[in-house]
Every structure is written in C-alpha cells, then in structure tokens.
Amino acid sequence: MRKPYLLFLGDVTEFSAAKTAAGLKQWRRDDVVGQHRLPGSGVDLELTDMTPAQAAQAGAGTMIVGVVNIGGFVPEHWVGTIVDALDSGLDVAAGMHQRLNDIPAIAAARERTGRAVHDLRQPTRGFAPGNGRKRTGKRLLTVGTDCSVGKKYTALALEAGLRARGIDADFCATGQTGIMISGRGVAIDAVVADFISGAAEWLSPDADPDHWHVVEGQGSLFHPAYAGVTLGLIHGSQPDALVVCHEPVRTHLLGFDYKVPDLRRCIDANVTAARLTNPDARVVGISVNTSRMDPASVAAAVREIEAQTGLPCCDPIRHGVDRILDVLLN
C-alpha cells in the first residue's frame, strides 16, 4: 500500500469501532498523515482532520477505511467518500467482508482513475484443512474474554518485547488491522469455515526451535457469534503459551446481551481447547486493558487478578509486558 495514510473514520460513534485506525496510529504513527470524519462521527483520534483532496496535497498515498462493524459491510453513505478519495488521486484500502471492488460506483471510479482498491480481508490464497501435526518452533497466542479487548496490541507488544531481549520473534496477523500494520497475515474470520485451522497452521509454519511465532487472537470462546473462529485458531496455532486479554470494567460482551466470562473459567476453557493440539499449552499471563479505568484503581485490580489467577497481570500500554515475558521465558 502506498504510504502515508489518511485514516477514514466514517461516522462511527464508538471508539471500539475505529480500532483499525487506532491500531495504525499506535503502531505506524509515522505512516499516518491525518483522519477524515463524516458529520455525526463521535470518535477523535487526535490526528489532523483533512479531506481526501487535502490529504493528497499533503502527500498521502492511500485512504484506509479504519473502522470495523458487525458483518463487515460498507454503509452506502460512505461510498461517495471512497469515490472522492480515488478521484483525489488516493488509493483506497479496507478490511471489510464486503469487497470495495464489488461496489459498482467504487469499481467504476477505480477504472476511471487508475488508482488501486485493496480488499485486505479477502484471502489471497487457498488453504487445506488442518492436519493437527506438531510443528517445530514455539508459538504464543493471545486469547480473550471478548472481542476488542487488546489481543492484537498485546501480541505486537510481546513481539517487540521478545525482540528487545534478542529473541527471534514474528507477529502473525489474523485480522485486517494486524495485516495493515505488519504487511502480511490472513484475516482468519474471512476464511471458509472448513479451513480455519488449516489457515492458522499455514500462518505459523515450522521454524527454528527457539523462534517464537506470536499469533494475534480473535474473538472469544465465550462469544455467541465468533467462538468457532476462536477455537479453530487455537487448534491451528498449537500454542505453547497463551496470554488471556481482558478489560476489567467490561461487564457484557460488546454489543451482545451476554456477560463477560469469569477470568478463571476463561483460562481453563482456553487451556483445555489448546491442549487438543499441544498438550504442553499453558497460560503465562493476563493482559488487561485499563484505558477506561480510574488510574487510581488499576493497581488494586491488577493485584486482585494476580491473586485470583496466580499469573502475572499487566496492561501493555501502562506497564509493558516484561513480567509476562519473564514467565514465558522461564
């Protein structure tokens, strides 16, 4: 994708819906020139607001649709903005289930302008079903009590932390944002269901004995819509180590009338699932997202989780991930 990027936030009103844009800002800040929001937007990433034309003048190469929604469709009233971006000379990239290239007005603008339209969620290759055979090298998978709870962020922080300690490690993206950040991966939720585990096996192939594949988790085993994706990803990843991601103040799954599972129960379910394909799987830490918590209450919450689970607990943004790495590497 041509850098730098303009991040399109549409008119989403929840910060969690802008997680693709937020992830790019966090991990690829130097590649981002600004944000573009529609009237009614309730999210501000504290980037310079600019139109596609202004971004093109500022040197932007690609407008990235930086939002996610349930079902992954492109709202009709965003199409005009995407066409504008192409007409302004920008490429456009998105990670929706619905392909931008399948929308006639966008396809027509692509042809007219000669610009590129990237549908990053679409698998670009076929996969075989999983075979369940043990692979060489080591693997860590982030799992969680819900969606949008820090699984990608935690995996990227663990990759960085391992590398800082001189250990060979690679982040394996399983969602559109991770693919945009790292430049490779597979949107595991867009694979045909029969091939979830197979795609996950492909993603972290045989490697040197001391190499760590750090795999971005998806969904939650306790999610009524997405648990199948989560389970297939666990089985195909064959993780030696799991890190459970959690937001302490969240009581219900985002957008669903389902309670967030108890952390202890979530740990047990994930370890049980992982041991099908890797009998040595264990949880090495809890990663908490404390961004919506009163800072004064964080330390007590972390202590409580550590007492409950017997595992190191940290917020990667607030505390780093060193304590989890200490357990992982011990």
Next chain:
Amino acid sequence: MRKPYLLFLGDVTEFSAAKTAAGLKQWRRDDVVGQHRLPGSGVDLELTDMTPAQAAQAGAGTMIVGVVNIGGFVPEHWVGTIVDALDSGLDVAAGMHQRLNDIPAIAAARERTGRAVHDLRQPTRGFAPGNGRKRTGKRLLTVGTDCSVGKKYTALALEAGLRARGIDADFCATGQTGIMISGRGVAIDAVVADFISGAAEWLSPDADPDHWHVVEGQGSLFHPAYAGVTLGLIHGSQPDALVVCHEPVRTHLLGFDYKVPDLRRCIDANVTAARLTNPDARVVGISVNTSRMDPASVAAAVREIEAQTGLPCCDPIRHGVDRILDVLLN
C-alpha cells in the same frame, strides 16, 4: 435436481468416503438407479453398475458425485467422467468445496450440452454474524466424537421418529449429503468463518413452541481440523437437546493421529459449549454406529455405555431411536 440419480463413486477405496452416495441410497432409495465406479474403486453400494450413457438410457436425470474427501477438491481424473455424463444428457451435482462450474472442461461441456451443473456446497445467500438471541420453538442437535460417525443418519431418524409420534419436526441439513436428501439447508463448513453461528441461526428460525428443528451436526469439538465449525454450529443452533454420536470400535479420528475422545468428556464439552447460548441444553441420548461390530458384542457395548453415561444408547439402524425419543419428550 432432476430425478432419478446415478451415484458416481469415483475410485475411492473407503466406505466412509462414499458417505454422500450411501446416504442417498439409504434415505432416497427410490430416486437412485445405479452406481458408477472407476477402476480401482474399493466400495460397492450394491447398486446396479452403469455408465452415464446407460443411466441416461435407464431414465436417470442427474449424476451425483457421491463422495467426500479432505479439502473437498475434485480429482483431475474424474473430470472426464463428469464431462461424459453431461455429454450423455445427464445433469451433474456435487458437494465439493471446489466448484465443478469453475473447472474449464466441465463448464465447456455444460455450455455445449445445455445441461445443469449444481454445486450444492456453495452458500446461495449471505448471512449475518450470529446474534445469540433466544428463538422460539425447540431444537435438537446431533454432535459426535468424530466425523462420519452417524450425525446425519441419527438426525434423520429422529425427525422420522418425532413425526411418527405426531410431533411437528424438521430435519435441518448442514452438509452436502443432507442437502441432497432433504432438498434444503446450508453446507455450514462452506460458510465464511465469521458467519458460522449466523448461518446456523438462520437454519432453524423462530417456530411454534412445540416444533422441533432437528439439526444435523458436523465434525467434533475434539477434531483438530473442524472443531471451529462444530462450535459455531452448536452456538447458533441453541440446542435444547443434544444426541452424542459415537462408533465404539473406532480408536482414532478418521485419517488423523488423534485419539477418539472419551464419551463422558465429549458429553461434558458439548453441554458446556451449548449452554453458552441455551442454559437448558442437555444430552438426551447416545447414538452408536455398530455397523463394523460383531453383532454378538453390540448388546454388551450398549449396556456399558448406558452404565457409563446414565443415558439411553442405541444404534438407529439396529434398534431405532425410540428410547432416545422417550427421554427427549419426557
């Protein structure tokens, strides 16, 4: 699909690979005129062997590719036979992941002959992600310790048994064979992973309070390749009742170096999974496939399973499913 059918068995050597053809013979015997086998075939369904031309002369309307394989691809050396069938005046239907219509020689023959080529595994509509909301009516789902263990057969037998007792019931097909038998359904393993639960929710919509949707299960929670499909199907089906299907003499998952799970553990895992979306879910019986057992040993095996699980156990072919229905309806 135009009846009657010629069942194409290719050159598969294992009976389990011919399960689509076997299911059609079992449940739609009057619609089947014969079988067509290639040199090297090791399977005989005890139907009249005939070529596509002979079948056309005998009045056949459609040749059905009646086999399954891992990955769902069409072996190249079968293409000639499929073209022959079209040239003989037959339509062709298959339930592979790979679309017959995408194979140039088959597409060319379809155009040349004006015959129909049905790819029954391809979803013919889009789905939304699951929403997890409780639906009206009652649902039974068959689950199992492995693939190819009797989940479809058991569901069809339970549908027939419920109807024989005057109870409103509908079989819900989730695989290509079930779709061919019942004429509707969704091949749940061919849906995009994000929509497994949503497709399962669509399959058994709101119904009358006393109506039973009898949903065909897929895969196994203990299968390294397919457990994600199984879990999403469980969550989306919201079963009130589960029947666990099992082959007592099978020690390892078909084609995999994984042990068949202990029946008690399998029951617990499926109930735990099902209770996420239906807290009242319970197992009402064990359905065993005893076709490969010494008949003299069946009674003892059934008694042992009943003692171990406290549930009625029967082979639908050998014993019927009345004892399971008694528990279900009590």
